[in-house]
Amino acid sequence: MLNIVLFGPPGAGKGTQSTRLLEKYGLVHLSTGDILRAEINAGTVLGLTAKSLIDKGELVPDEVVIGMIDNKISASANKNGFIFDGFPRTTPQAKALDEVLQKKNTGITCMLALEVPEPELIVRLLERGKVSGRADDQDENTVINRIKVYNESTLPLKDFYKAQEKFAAIHGVGTVDAIFESLCEAIDGVKA
Ligand code: UDP
Ligand code: MG
Numbered sequence: 001m002l003n004i005v006l007f008g009p010p011g012a013g014k015g016t017q018s019t020r021l022l023e024k025y026g027l028v029h030l031s032t033g034d035i036l037r038a039e040i041n042a043g044t045v046l047g048l049t050a051k052s053l054i055d056k057g058e059l060v061p062d063e064v065v066i067g068m069i070d071n072k073i074s075a076s077a078n079k080n081g082f083i084f085d086g087f088p089r090t091t092p093q094a095k096a097l098d099e100v101l102q103k104k105n106t107g108i109t110c111m112l113a114l115e116v117p118e119p120e121l122i123v124r125l126l127e128r129g130k131v132s133g134r135a136d137d138q139d140e141n142t143v144i145n146r147i148k149v150y151n152e153s154t155l156p157l158k159d160f161y162k163a164q165e166k167f168a169a170i171h172g173v174g175t176v177d178a179i180f181e182s183l184c185e186a187i188d189g190v191k192a
Contacts, residue, residue: 001106002027002081002191005088007157008114010146011124012172013179017114018085020180025187028076031085032065035072037134055135057145059089059153066096073100081109089154094161110190111161112183114172118147 002025006014015031022029036054039047050060069087076082088094101107116124122143129137136142161167168186172179 001079001109002187003084003101003106003109004081004187005084005108005111005161006114007111007161008172009116009118009121009150009154010143011121011128012114012116013176014085014114016176017180017183018083020176021183021187022083024184026080027083028072028079028081029083029085030069030072030087032060032068032087032089033085035068036060036065055142057136057142057149059149062090062092062096065089066093066100069097070100073104081106088157089150091156091160094157108161108164108166110166110168110186111157112186113158113167113169114179115169116172120173121147 004021004027006018006021008014015034018029018031021027036047036050040051040054041047046064050064053060065087069084073082084097088097098107122140125137125143125146126140128134129139129143136146158167168190170179170182170186
């Protein structure tokens, strides 16, 4: 299986590139952010709890997202692999993901990290907020808090995957096509 962690701060382009990668490599896209937003729209209990955290730019608790991912992986048997977009976000989540995949006799192939400077991220997110309707993209303080939470809780995952020799940095500024090319080169490199 080809199991990719597409990593990067909010606004790095994970969603955009995921769409292209899943088409090219026949993967299943698992975005915990999208799953949580679907729960919010469906008005579930989980959605209600998640909304209050998301609107502040805080993280939903580990056990909640781990449970969601476990269910989705189990529901997609016999696939080529997965793109994990926006997950894992903490070290406990990464460890839990390794365990879930191990039970299916597979594991993470690589982490591809889209690197974009912070001022560019803020511009992109506020721009997206104008069209996405996402409350967490419209408020500058929330955007800044998400980047802070990313730097504190999520960025250490780089070292987690580096230690497993699975980390690759990708320059995330440029055209969507050029960045897609860089991602494909990195994937084809580890596949070969
Ligand atoms: N979120 C979370 N855990 C996840 C995914 C999302 O707590 O695994 C919450 C968090 O508050 C985050 C928001 O949902 O800021 C939006 O997530 P998404 O992945 O869409 O944001 P992105 O980082 O892509 O802008
Ligand atoms: Mg996203």
